[in-house]
Amino acid sequence: MANENTPHGTITDNNHAALWHGRFAEGPDAAAVEFETSIHVDERMALDDIHGSKAHAAMLASQGIISKEENKAIQDGLDSIEKDLGSGALKIDYSAEDIHSFVEATLTDRIGDPGRKLHTGRSRNDQIALDERLYLRRVIPELQKQIASLINTLADIASKHTHSLLTGYTHMQHAQPGTLAQHLCAWAWMLKRDVERLEDSLKRVSLSPLGSGALMGSGLPLNREMVAENLGFAGVTENSLDSVSDRDYCIEFTSDFAILQQHLSRMCEEVVLWSTTEFGFINLSEKWSTGSSIMPQKKNPDFAELIRGRTGKVYGDLINLLVMMKGLPLAYDRDMQEDKAPLFEALDTVQGNVIVFEAMIASAEWNLPQMEGSCFGGFANATDVADYLVRKGMPFRVAHGVSARCVRLAIDSGLSAIEELKIEDMKKISDLIEEDIFEKITPKACMEARTTTGGPSPKMVENQISALKAFAKKY
Numbered sequence: 184m185a186n187e188n189t190p191h192g193t194i195t196d197n198n199h200a201a202l203w204h205g206r207f208a209e210g211p212d213a214a215a216v217e218f219e220t221s222i223h224v225d226e227r228m229a230l231d232d233i234h235g236s237k238a239h240a241a242m243l244a245s246q247g248i249i250s251k252e253e254n255k256a257i258q259d260g261l262d263s264i265e266k267d268l269g270s271g272a273l274k275i276d277y278s279a280e281d282i283h284s285f286v287e288a289t290l291t292d293r294i295g296d297p298g299r300k301l302h303t304g305r306s307r308n309d310q311i312a313l314d315e316r317l318y319l320r321r322v323i324p325e326l327q328k329q330i331a332s333l334i335n336t337l338a339d340i341a342s343k344h345t346h347s348l349l350t351g352y353t354h355m356q357h358a359q360p361g362t363l364a365q366h367l368c369a370w371a372w373m374l375k376r377d378v379e380r381l382e383d384s385l386k387r388v389s390l391s392p393l394g395s396g397a398l399m400g401s402g403l404p405l406n407r408e409m410v411a412e413n414l415g416f417a418g419v420t421e422n423s424l425d426s427v428s429d430r431d432y433c434i435e436f437t438s439d440f441a442i443l444q445q446h447l448s449r450m451c452e453e454v455v456l457w458s459t460t461e462f463g464f465i466n467l468s469e470k471w472s473t474g475s476s477i478m479p480q481k482k483n484p485d486f487a488e489l490i491r492g493r494t495g496k497v498y499g500d501l502i503n504l505l506v507m508m509k510g511l512p513l514a515y516d517r518d519m520q521e522d523k524a525p526l527f528e529a530l531d532t533v534q535g536n537v538i539v540f541e542a543m544i545a546s547a548e549w550n551l552p553q554m555e556g557s558c559f560g561g562f563a564n565a566t567d568v569a570d571y572l573v574r575k576g577m578p579f580r581v582a583h584g585v586s587a588r589c590v591r592l593a594i595d596s597g598l599s600a601i602e603e604l605k606i607e608d609m610k611k612i613s614d615l616i617e618e619d620i621f622e623k624i625t626p627k628a629c630m631e632a633r634t635t636t637g638g639p640s641p642k643m644v645e646n647q648i649s650a651l652k653a654f655a656k657k658y
């Protein structure tokens with residue numbers, strides 16, 4: 184307890200008691216405090232809390248609700264807190280109820296009475312919504328940059344492999360010939376949509392809820408627009424009740440993270456598969472592989488597996504948020520304090536995964552002969568046999584049947600490719616088939632013929648690579 188002489192009389196107060204202690208004759212049980220505190224989770228929003236408070240105090244002064252001197256003391260006090268937190272001179276007090284309580288108590292310790300005016304016209308209900316929005320606006324661009332860097336790395340690798348043949352699969356069966364570049368670009372386009380989705384969610388989070396108070400705004404002459412502008416928001420939220428009840432932005436970003444994580448899990452699955460002896464397309468760097476404690480020969484793709492394995496966490500975080508918010512009556516309910524742990528866990532998880540995936544893929548080696556070999560032996564050129572006949576005027580459905588009969592004949596003759604058939608035998612199936620078919624259905628010819636926009640022909644993939652690189656550069 185401190186005794187302090189203020190213009191309003193002597194205040195005997197403990198700045199570190201709960202912000203609401205006045206109504207209570209008894210303090211909370213120690214176990215109760217430990218149970219309800221959120222400071223271990225929300226401490227990462229300290230900077231945002233300070234910046235939001237500074238904008239709030241500046242507005243209070245500009246509206247004549249507090250004096251210029253009081254505002255100056257608050258601004259300087261909050262700056263000193265920010266500085267000391269940064270240098271480590273000030274340590275978070277983990278007995279505080281939350282980050283808001285900690286910042287306000289520390290401010291009042293440092294500057295006395297003006298600190299007690301900071302919360303004028305404000306509730307922790309609008310304050311937490313503001314802090315979360317500020318935090319997301321601060322950290323999401325970092326994640327976008329990290330994803331963009333991965334897109335750029337994939338495009339770089341792709342640019343070296345526009346001619347490196349790799350079969351494409353459907354149902355995990357050989358389908359049609361493509362290239363490694365086409366495959367890596369496919370990954371990159373998935374990630375590009377993730378960056379765009381985050382951009383989209385950022386638009387909706389960029390509105391200030393401050394001034395909504397506990398739920399019904401304020402009778403004091405606050406200027407919400409001024410705070411919003413000061414903090415770089417595009418505007419203010421429209422309804423005070425909705426503003427403090429809304430956690431859509433937590434759910435929306437976590438769902439963006441879940442989709443990103445789904446993409447990473449699919450990419451990792453392919454890396455795991457491709458590094459098997461059976462596929463042998465990729466050779467992961469020893470720096471990004473692990474061994475076995477018993478099997479001396481092992482070099483395992485653990486990093487790809489760990490990224491894939493953490494998908495449960497991120498999906499779980501999304502479900503956690505959706506269920507936590509389900510059926511909550513308006514406005515704030517304490518359940519909502521539980522929003523931050525899943526939001527942050529999902530964010531941290533995808534961020535770590537993106538960084539590790541980039542390092543892992545950038546340092547990997549590609550086994551080109553093995554990849555090219557994948558284009559043979561699975562009849563991956565059967566569609567091109569049909570297209571060959573279509574070019575000669577045969578209806579596609581008929582051509583499909585001719586090609587299928589070639590495949591059937593090859594299988595029945597114990598051959599592993601259409602091009603291993605004799606021309607006479609093929610002619611018996613269709614007399615439109617001529618000697619030139621052999622050069623038209625090599626994997627290379629099939630791949631190069633696919634010049635449709637978005638197709639695997641090197642020229643088309645080069646267009647993709649330039650577009651992806653130009654996109655990544657924006658971040």
Ligand code: ARG
Nearest residue numbers: 221281307308311515519520
């Ligand atoms: N720590 C709280 C949270 O994260 C801040 C809001 C507290 N509001 C309240 N009415 N208890 O949700």
